[in-house]
Amino acid sequence: MSAEYVLRTQNLTKTFGQHKAVDNVSMNVRKGDIYGLIGKNGAGKTTFLKMVTGLAKPTQGAIELFGKKDAQSGVELQRKRIGCLVEEPGYYPGMTALDNLEIVRRNLGIAEKNITREMLDFVKLSDAGKKKVRNFSMGMKQRLGIAVSLIRNPDFLVLDEPINGLDPSGIKEIRDLMIKLNRERQITILISSHILGELSKIATRYGIIRDGALIEEFDAETLGDRCKRCQKVVVDDPARAAKILEDRFGIHNYDVPDRHVIRIFERYDEAENINNAFVMGGVALRESMLVGQDLEGYFMDLLGSDHRT
Amino acid sequence: MNLIMEDNAQVSYENGGVRMFNLLSSELYKWRKSKAFYICLLSALVCIVIIWMTFWLEDQVERGKIESGTMGFTVLEPTAEDKEATGILDVLNIMQMIHTFAGGGFSTLFIAIFVCIWVVGEYTNGAVKNTVGKGISRSKVFAAKFISSMAASLALNMGILMATVLTGVAVVGTARIGETFWQNCLAYAGVQLMLGMAYASVIAMFGEFTRNMAAGIGIGILLAALSTTLADGADLLFKIANIDFRVSDYWIVSVIERCPYEGIDMNFAGRALGVTVLWMAVSLFAGMAHFCEADV
Numbered sequence: 290m291s292a293e294y295v296l297r298t299q300n301l302t303k304t305f306g307q308h309k310a311v312d313n314v315s316m317n318v319r320k321g322d323i324y325g326l327i328g329k330n331g332a333g334k335t336t337f338l339k340m341v342t343g344l345a346k347p348t349q350g351a352i353e354l355f356g357k358k359d360a361q362s363g364v365e366l367q368r369k370r371i372g373c374l375v376e377e378p379g380y381y382p383g384m385t386a387l388d389n390l391e392i393v394r395r396n397l398g399i400a401e402k403n404i405t406r407e408m409l410d411f412v413k414l415s416d417a418g419k420k421k422v423r424n425f426s427m428g429m430k431q432r433l434g435i436a437v438s439l440i441r442n443p444d445f446l447v448l449d450e451p452i453n454g455l456d457p458s459g460i461k462e463i464r465d466l467m468i469k470l471n472r473e474r475q476i477t478i479l480i481s482s483h484i485l486g487e488l489s490k491i492a493t494r495y496g497i498i499r500d501g502a503l504i505e506e507f508d509a510e511t512l513g514d515r516c517k518r519c520q521k522v523v524v525d526d527p528a529r530a531a532k533i534l535e536d537r538f539g540i541h542n543y544d545v546p547d548r549h550v551i552r553i554f555e556r557y558d559e560a561e562n563i564n565n566a567f568v569m570g571g572v573a574l575r576e577s578m579l580v581g582q583d584l585e586g587y588f589m590d591l592l593g594s595d596h597r598t
Numbered sequence: 599m600n601l602i603m604e605d606n607a608q609v610s611y612e613n614g615g616v617r618m619f620n621l622l623s624s625e626l627y628k629w630r631k632s633k634a635f636y637i638c639l640l641s642a643l644v645c646i647v648i649i650w651m652t653f654w655l656e657d658q659v660e661r662g663k664i665e666s667g668t669m670g671f672t673v674l675e676p677t678a679e680d681k682e683a684t685g686i687l688d689v690l691n692i693m694q695m696i697h698t699f700a701g702g703g704f705s706t707l708f709i710a711i712f713v714c715i716w717v718v719g720e721y722t723n724g725a726v727k728n729t730v731g732k733g734i735s736r737s738k739v740f741a742a743k744f745i746s747s748m749a750a751s752l753a754l755n756m757g758i759l760m761a762t763v764l765t766g767v768a769v770v771g772t773a774r775i776g777e778t779f780w781q782n783c784l785a786y787a788g789v790q791l792m793l794g795m796a797y798a799s800v801i802a803m804f805g806e807f808t809r810n811m812a813a814g815i816g817i818g819i820l821l822a823a824l825s826t827t828l829a830d831g832a833d834l835l836f837k838i839a840n841i842d843f844r845v846s847d848y849w850i851v852s853v854i855e856r857c858p859y860e861g862i863d864m865n866f867a868g869r870a871l872g873v874t875v876l877w878m879a880v881s882l883f884a885g886m887a888h889f890c891e892a893d894v
Contacts, residue, residue, distance in 0.1 A: 367733075369733040373732075380723060381628070393728055395620055395624035
C-alpha cells in the first residue's frame with residue numbers, strides 16, 4: 290500500500306543534453322527506513338536527491354511523497370514535510386550560526402523564537418557564539434546544515450553525503466544523531482554516502498545506483514545473508530557450472546557477481562565434490578575457496594569490479 | 599534531547615504555503631546583516647564627498663586662497679582668467695552634479711554591484727536550497743528577493759542623492775541656491791528613485807539568469823556603462839530604416855540618463871513611470887519564470 294511508503298519514484302529520469310544522469314529510477318522508501326543510497330561519484334545520487342527534494346525538475350517519471358503523487362493531490366505540499374541537506378550545506382558565511390537559523394525560522398514563519406537556540410543546542414553548536422560560519426570546521430558546517438534541515442520537525446530527512454570530510458568523532462556524532470532521529474522521532478531517512486562501512490552501521494535498507502540506474506534494492510537482513518560465508522569458485526564457463534550445481538546438487542542459492550566467479554551460499558561441506566563435478570563436467574576450475582565476504586567487498590562487487598578503489 | 603523536535607513549532611500558512619510576509623521578513627533580516635550593502639553605500643558616499651572636496655580645493659586654488667601645488671593639487675585649466683574673482687564653485691550647478699551622480703553611471707554602477715551580490719550570493723553560498731528545499735513556492739521566493747533588491751536599491755540611491763545634495767550645499771553654500779532648487783531637486787529625486795528601482799529589477803533578473811557573480815556584475819557594469827550607446831545605435835538604425843521608433847525612449851538606463859534635472863514636465867514623468875512599470879514587470883515575470891523552471 291502506498292500509504293506505507295514515504296517516497297516512491299517511478300521511472301525517474303534526468304538528462305543533461307544527451308547524458309542521462311538518472312535513468313528510470315524506481316525507488317521505494319518505506320516509513321521508518323534508514324535508506325542508504327550507494328553509488329560511486331557521478332553515479333547520479335545527488336541529482337536523484339535533488340529531484341526528490343524539488344531542487345531539480347525531472348525530465349520524466351513521477352515522484353510520490355507520503356502517498357501523494359501528482360500536483361493536484363499536493364505532492365508539492367508534502368515537500369514541506371521534508372528536511373534536506375543536499376550537496377554542501379547552504380549558509381551565509383558572513384553570519385553566525387544563530388543568524389543563519391534565524392533566517393530559516395523567518396522564512397518558514399515559525400513563531401517559536403527559541404527554536405533557533407534549541408536547534409543549536411541539539412546539534413551541539415551553542416558554543417559557536419559570534420563565530421562566523423566561514424570560520425567553522427567542516428564538521429560544524431555539516432551540523433549546521435543538519436540543524437537547518439531539522440528546523441521544521443520533518444517526517445522525512447534527505448541527506449547527501451553528510452559525513453563527507455568529517456573526522457572519526459564527527460562521523461560518530463552524525464551517525465548517533467541519525468539513529469536517534471530515526472528511533473526516537475520515527476523520522477524516515479534517505480542518506481547517500483561513499484563510506485559504505487559507516488552506512489552499513491545505520492541503514493535498514495539499501496539502494497545501489499550505477500551510471501544513473503538503480504540496479505538493486507534490498508534490506509539489511511538480505512545484505513547480511515548475502516555477506517555470509519560462501520564457496521567462491523573461479524571458472525571459465527559459469528553457465529555450465531551453474532547447470533551442474535542445479536542438476537547434480539540441487540543448489541539454487543548462488544550468484545554470479547563477475548564473468549568468471551560463482552558464489553555458492555550452501556553446502557560448504559561438499560566443496561570438494563562440487564569442484565570434482567565441475568572438472569568432470571568439462572568446466573575449467575581456476576580457483577576454489579571458502580570465503581566470508583565483508584560489506585564493503587559486497588558493495589564493491591555490486592558497483593562493478595572495474596570500479597574497485 | 600527533545601528540543602526542536604517538539605511539535606510546538608507553529609508555522610504560519612496561507613493556503614498551505616509560507617506567507618510572503620515571512621520571506622520578506624527574512625530578506626529584511628539578511629539586509630540588516632549584509633555587510634555588502636553598507637560597504638556599497640559607504641563607498642558611494644566616500645566617492646561623492648571626495649569629488650565635492652576636489653571641486654572645493656580647485657575653487658580655493660583658483661581664488662588664490664590655497665597655493666597651487668599644495669599637497670600635490672594643481673589646477674591645469676583654470677575656470678576663468680581672473681583667478682581672484684572666480685572659482686569653479688561660482689559656475690558649478692548643484693543640480694548638474696546631482697544628475698552626474700544619480701543620473702550618470704555612478705548610482706547605476708553601485709546598484710548593479712550590490713544587487714548582483716544580493717541575488718547571486720544566494721546561489722553561490724547555496725542558501726537558496728534552504729528555502730526551495732523546504733517546499734516554499736519558488737515564485738514567492740523570487741518575488742521576495744526581487745522586492746528586497748528594489749528596496750535596497752531605493753535606499754542606496756536615496757543615500758547617494760542625499761549625500762550629493764547635502765555635501766553640495768555645504769560646499770557651494772546656500773547663497774547660490776535658487777528659488778526652484780528644492781522643488782527641482784525633489785522632483786528629480788522622485789523620478790530617479792523610481793527609475794533606479796526598475797534598473798535594480800533588471801539587474802536582479804540578470805542575476806537570476808546567470809547565477810554567477812562575475813557574469814552578473816559584468817553584465818551590470820555593461821548595462822550601466824555601454825547600454826545607452828547601444829540604444830542610441832539602435833535608434834540610428836531605426837532612423838535609417840525610416841521607422842519611427844526610438845529604443846532609447848524605452849530603455850531604462852537611457853531614461854535615467856536623459857532625466858532633465860530642472861523642470862521635469864508631466865510628459866517625461868509619465869514616460870518614466872511607464873518605463874519603470876514595463877521593466878519591473880518584464881524582469882519580474884522573466885526572472886520568476888526562469889527560477890521556477892531552473893534546477894537549484
